[in-house]
Amino acid sequence: MTEDGKGVRGRLPAWPRQALNSSVIAAEQAYRKRSSLPLLTDADIEALKAGQPMWWEQEGGTPPAAAAPAAPAAVVAAAPPPAAPAAALVVSEEVQKIVAQGKKWSKSSIAAEQAKRKRNNAPALNDAEVAALLGEPYVPSAAPAASAAVAAPVAAAPVASAPVVYTVGEEVKKMVALGKKWSKSSIAAEQAKRKRNNLPPFNEAEVAALLGEPYVPGAAATPAPAAAVAVTAAPVAARPAAASPAVPQGTSVARSGVSTSYVGTPAVGTSKAARAGGVASVGPEDNEINQGRRRFAWAAVAAFLTAWFLAFFRFFLPRTLFEPATSFKIGYPEDYGLGVDTKWQQRFRIWVDKTPDRIFVIYARCTHLGCTPDWKPSENKFKCPCHGSGYDSEGINFEGPAPRPMDRAHVEVAPDGQILVDVSKLYQWPKGQPTQFNDDGAYLRT
Secondary structure, eight states, X not given: OEETTTEEOTTSOOSSOOOOOHHHHHHHHHHHHHTTOOOOOHHHHHHHHHTOOOGGGSTTOOOGGGSOOOXXXXXXXXXXXXXXXXXXXXOOHHHHHHHHTTOOOOHHHHHHHHHHXXXXXXXXXXXXXXXXXXXXXXXXGGSTTOOTTBOOOEEOXXXXXXXXXXXXXXXXXXXXXXXXXXXXXXXXXHHHHHHHTTOOOOOHHHHHHHHTOOOOTTSSOOOOOOOOOEEEXXXXXXXXXXXXXXXXXXXXXXXXXXXXXXXXXXXXXXXXXXXXXXXXOSOOOOOHHHHHHHHHHHHHHHHHHHHHHHHHHHTTSOOOOOOOOSEEXXXXXXXXXXXXXXXXXXXXXXXXXXXXXXXXXXXXXXXXXXXXXXXXXXXXXXXXXXXXXXXXXXXOEEESSOOSOOOEEEEXXXXXXXXXXXXXXXXXXXXXXXXXXXXXXXXXXX
């Protein structure tokens, strides 16, 4: 795309634009090469990296190739300087509020703030604001494009000659009176909480009181005053011998000191990101509610592990099925009268039947499908409630689908004279076969 017949913008964003990095410029060069468009010159690349307009985007701009040849050094030194607009570097109200809180920023925090402002298309911090956040006096010689022949009256921030003495507030006095000694992590968490709630932070005296340490005025760095720092650039006395490309305002974090290896925005979730955002890198507040939550969580974990351990231990124990005894005593023969006695039906599932010449025990199980029949004394018979099988008083089937009489249990007289019953041994009368009801052990003689 051609603008005014001077230059080709291609896929570059229109002016005004932010400074471009090398990868974006390389992609533009590749696009121009594929499209047979004029490539970017070195001057264009420098202007794009510095965030400045290219020569054909400026009013009255001339191409670098058509510029007049450079004059000799002596002539340049004597040439009258061009008129330069005055630039005022003023600390904004937002930065003044941050400085008034007494927090001294580090260079990494300022770098993160600059990157954040760049992403949000907000104006970057200028040199005066950077110096105020660092707690350092602004040095006018550190400004870009300055020379030895520049005469600039600087209204620098006044430097306190004496340390500031802080006092302990009433709120902190009440906290100290409670006798609780705070840790540094607790104070950091409280400072972050106050910042979120727009409350004044603890000063040095209050922090020392909460820590239980003596307060020494001036031991910590004195915060810079919240006064506006104004710098007015004076007219240039002489033109510099070699003009350096202009750097966008606010791109330099610090002009002096030890360089830092960290550049860019901290990764989310790291301690650097927490410090850059002004968030204390400590855990939650240690109050009554959080302590109760932690106790509940640990109790739940302990209960789960205990249940899992018991289930694991139970896996190795044998599976035992406890059944009632098959051999038991039911009293003396004299305890029973003639007829059917049903007192042991619920406990042992038997009936004791006594006739004039013998006593025998009927096992209360229908021979059809195994149901428990009912004794009907008015009808003098056993009746199965499932399918209607009928048995007489001695357990002999006479109606219904029952194929044979009910079984009889083994009986004998114990050494103490009681009747000993063993239901593990049963006597039967199969259909069409001889009966076992007359075998020894199937009855007792009276």
